[in-house]
């Protein structure tokens with residue numbers, strides 16, 4: 469189960485991402501926001517982070533205008549490793565090396581086609597499990 473969260477700056481792209489996940493048959497829980505009305509991105513970062521902390525969802529996708537505010541917020545939560553990705557290379561490496569559990573993107577930065585590829589790469593790439601990467605992840609907390 470993938471937890472989704474966005475603010476008004478990420479709302480449009482999130483609707484596209486949801487349609488893409490539907491097409492792939494990937495289950496998600498949408499924690500909002502549910503319109504383009506102006507909202508505070510930390511609210512949605514916290515909802516997605518909590519769903520992962522509680523084990524309700526394994527991975528999350530967060531989108532705000534730049535992806536920055538929402539990822540900074542998520543990264544302040546214990547056990548959350550949010551990676552702001554604007555390309556597939558980083559999406560792949562952050563799963564392999566950082567075991568990132570949240571993908572953050574900027575709805576005003578990446579277009580839908582690139583976002584779909586970033587999402588697919590993130591969701592389809594497993595953590596390498598290598599000792600040196602796990603050691604470094606353990607050092608984060």
Ligand code: RB5
Pocket residue numbers: 475476477478509532533534535536537538
């Ligand atoms: C909202 O205007 C914007 O500040 C927000 O979506 C995000 O880009 C913050 O980092």
